[in-house]
Amino acid sequence: MTQTPPRLEIRNLRRRFGDRDVVNDVSLSIQPGHVTCLLGPSGCGKSTTLRMIAGVEMQDSGEIYVDGNLICDTVFRIPPERRQIGLMFQDFALFPHMSVGDNVAFGLKGRRDEKRARVEHLLSKVGLQWAIDDYPHVLSGGEQQRIALARALAPRPRIMLMDEPFSGLDNRLRDGIRDETLAVLKEEDTAVLLVTHEPEEAMRMADEIALMRDGRIVQQGAPYNIYNAPFDKEAVGFFSDINVIKATSNGALTETPFGPFLTPGFDDGAEVEIIVRPQHVKLDFDRNGHGPSPTPSRGEAARGFVTRARFMGNESLVEFRMEHDGSILKTTVPNVFLPAEETPFWLTIRRDRCFVYKA
């Protein structure tokens, strides 16, 4: 049995500006109906990668394939308009002098009644059939966004490249439009490469996340795997606040005020960073200066005093000044938990929820 090739595949893409590799050996592939999120900080090369795939920027080396066919390397190049790639960027612009229906029909060829049917079909999918004869300026930001999506999808692109397409929308509107957009793209069996620098957006939308940093993809996988097995400290920190506990490894163990951590494979004397997310620090009340007894899964408890407690909606953020070294540890607790400043608590760290890296 022959395996179907990915809808989009890029191999070893590289782009240099001046003396800097802005995109450095980037490879990835996406199946039809799947969404990959390119997630990374500002300036890491996300848009440049998208522009090369779209064909408006030329790579210095590397190849791009669609359905197994080469569309671009450093010699051969199919022009952008023949790549069957849809684009949706943050600053999408509808044509102000055209009706919504004409906007959506813009890239379509063929008979008038066929075009009309396609436009009506897509507008009904995004819930805006009623607006077909309106002009864009009478519609809200979210409605215009959905029109832009319908327009991008109208010519049945095999691939959709989206560069922070939802960042112009307010939060409440955004969640709904993200979900709707995703549903339409899946139904059309489009392969989607979505650029974002928001981890929540990536986790919400992606089948696969590619973490990008300084022009390279440093880790790639399902959102669950990236969140729970991050590549390094920066990758943990990209998805949530972190606490860092510094210590030194000795005999495959690292002693800390929170008890020992297993650090097999670390040299004696190696500087170790133990990374803990605020929601994985457990709190126990102080009982006459005593905390809970040590356990294998939580280690030993260390005492800290509340410096700040804030209600955040779904959870409360409580910060502690640790007794042993004055360092600050952040914790989050579900619901409302607002202890007074200087209240003592005992803090423990779940061994199966922390990450240990070489400093």
Ligand SMILES: Nc1ncnc2c1ncn2[C@@H]1O[C@H](COP(=O)(O)OP(=O)(O)OP(=O)(O)O)[C@@H](O)[C@H]1O
């Ligand atoms: N035509 C160009 N000439 C020189 N440098 C460029 C050019 N295009 C992009 N760069 C540089 O390449 C780097 C990556 O740019 P890119 O737009 O790909 O980043 P990004 O990851 O999309 O960032 P953001 O999240 O801020 O949009 C930046 O430092 C940018 O200044």
Ligand SMILES: [Mg+2]
């Ligand atoms: Mg960008």
